[in-house]
Amino acid sequence: MVGAGPAGALCACSLARAGLSVLLLEKTHFPREKPCGGGLTPKAAALLPFSFQSVVEGEVKRAILCLPGVEALEINWDRPVCFLVRREILDTHLAEQARQAGAFLREGEEVVRIEETGEAVTVTTAGGASYRAQLVIGADGALSRVARLVGRPYPRHFALAAALIPPPAWAEKRDTILIDLEALPYGYGWVFPKIDHLNAGVGSFAATRELRFYWENFLRRNGLARPFRLRAHPLALAGKETELGRGRVMLLGDAAGLVDPLTGEGLYAAFRSAELAARAILEKGVGERAVSRYRELVKASLLREYHFAYRLARLFYRFLPLIARYFSSRPEKIRYFWEFLFFGGYAELFRRVGARYWEKLLCGYLN
Numbered sequence: 398m399v400g401a402g403p404a405g406a407l408c409a410c411s412l413a414r415a416g417l418s419v420l421l422l423e424k425t426h427f428p429r430e431k432p433c434g435g436g437l438t439p440k441a442a443a444l445l446p447f448s449f450q451s452v453v454e455g456e457v458k459r460a461i462l463c464l465p466g467v468e469a470l471e472i473n474w475d476r477p478v479c480f481l482v483r484r485e486i487l488d489t490h491l492a493e494q495a496r497q498a499g500a501f502l503r504e505g506e507e508v509v510r511i512e513e514t515g516e517a518v519t520v521t522t523a524g525g526a527s528y529r530a531q532l533v534i535g536a537d538g539a540l541s542r543v544a545r546l547v548g549r550p551y552p553r554h555f556a557l558a559a560a561l562i563p564p565p566a567w568a569e570k571r572d573t574i575l576i577d578l579e580a581l582p583y584g585y586g587w588v589f590p591k592i593d594h595l596n597a598g599v600g601s602f603a604a605t606r607e608l609r610f611y612w613e614n615f616l617r618r619n620g621l622a623r624p625f626r627l628r629a630h631p632l633a634l635a636g637k638e639t640e641l642g643r644g645r646v647m648l649l650g651d652a653a654g655l656v657d658p659l660t661g662e663g664l665y666a667a668f669r670s671a672e673l674a675a676r677a678i679l680e681k682g683v684g685e686r687a688v689s690r691y692r693e694l695v696k697a698s699l700l701r702e703y704h705f706a707y708r709l710a711r712l713f714y715r716f717l718p719l720i721a722r723y724f725s726s727r728p729e730k731i732r733y734f735w736e737f738l739f740f741g742g743y744a745e746l747f748r749r750v751g752a753r754y755w756e757k758l759l760c761g762y763l764n
């Protein structure tokens with residue numbers, strides 16, 4: 398397994414628990430940072446086969462939603478609709494779970510070369526060590542080296558996140574998040590409160606070079622102070638460039654390009670792809686047949702959902718002012734939509750509203 402982020406650690410944990418021998422190579426040392434909002438949805442959290450409560454810094458029960466041309470809306474829930482975590486803490490917890498399950502975790506080992514030779518794959522690290530495996534799983538994130546090997550190009554979309562000292566107005570709002578759909582075209586800005594800071598960022602679903610400009614405006618408009626840590630990172634959105642692997646190489650999470658094209662959520666797909674990869678390997682054995690099975694499983698579930706999400710995203714961001722006007726007088730509808738996205742996912746939305754109806758409507762509209 399190359400990369401011990403959420404996808405790699407969870408997959409390694411499931412395989413080690415099932416008795417397989419798993420080597421988990423991680424280029425950094427935990428705890429390490431990963432630019433992220435740290436919003437963990439209930440549907441993502443439900444995929445964790447162990448407790449994660451110890452790493453939760455906040456439970457979201459209120460959202461302030463800024464939409465173009467209308468007053469900001471406040472939406473309230475009586476149960477948490479998102480958990481707020483810090484990635485350095487969550488990821489350390491996940492890697493520790495994999496280690497406790499029996500995976501061999503080697504930190505400070507950066508994979509620099511992968512060669513497929515007949516019945517095995519050889520992986521070489523920056524320190525000069527080399528390992529032979531029957532299967533290599535690339536879970537090394539959006540800038541994955543393993544993905545380059547199987548031909549996936551670098552992502553074209555980016556998000557930018559920073560830690561801020563909370564202004565007094567935010568001190569009492571640990572259960573409140575801000576989502577600002579006016580912050581930039583084809584994207585949004587967010588503020589997620591953590592125990593000792595605010596995480597504020599912007600993400601774009603259109604390739605833009607002006608992310609920093611939008612982000613500075615977003616901070617100014619919301620009366621937020623200057624950051625003490627600012628990091629940009631690619632968003633490996635699901636779409637035409639998604640690549641799940643071939644031969645004896647599998648790709649998970651960001652390495653495969655599985656970030657939700659409507660919301661930018663990536664932890665759900667990291668966990669789900671990890672779960673499907675482990676299932677494919679346990680069904681088909683460690684080898685090429687598992688890679689084919691994994692592709693089938695992801696295509697039938699995650700990619701089917703994201704096919705729909707991609708079309709929905711194009712409509713949503715394009716017609717946002719109209720949608721904003723519709724929602725502004727019907728906040729209960731936003732609450733309903735939000736719950737689908739964060740609890741059930743698109744599959745649930747599909748089931749409820751009738752897949753055929755939506756596909757026909759959306760495809761007809763776009764083509």
Ligand SMILES: Cc1cc2nc3c(=O)[nH]c(=O)nc-3n(C[C@H](O)[C@H](O)[C@H](O)COP(=O)(O)OP(=O)(O)OC[C@H]3O[C@@H](n4cnc5c(N)ncnc54)[C@H](O)[C@@H]3O)c2cc1C
Binds near residue numbers: 401431508558631649
């Ligand atoms: C600014 C920003 C905000 C985001 N906010 C959210 C959010 O709020 N909620 C959400 O669900 N998603 C969010 N996402 C997406 C989410 O962060 C990713 O989808 C998620 O981290 C993917 O997990 P992963 O395990 O696939 O990859 P990663 O988390 O990137 O983990 C990859 C691991 O591989 C290691 N690695 C890399 N290269 C090598 C190598 N050559 N050898 C060995 N190890 C290597 C890395 O050090 C890392 O530990 C955000 C993304 C960005 C950019």
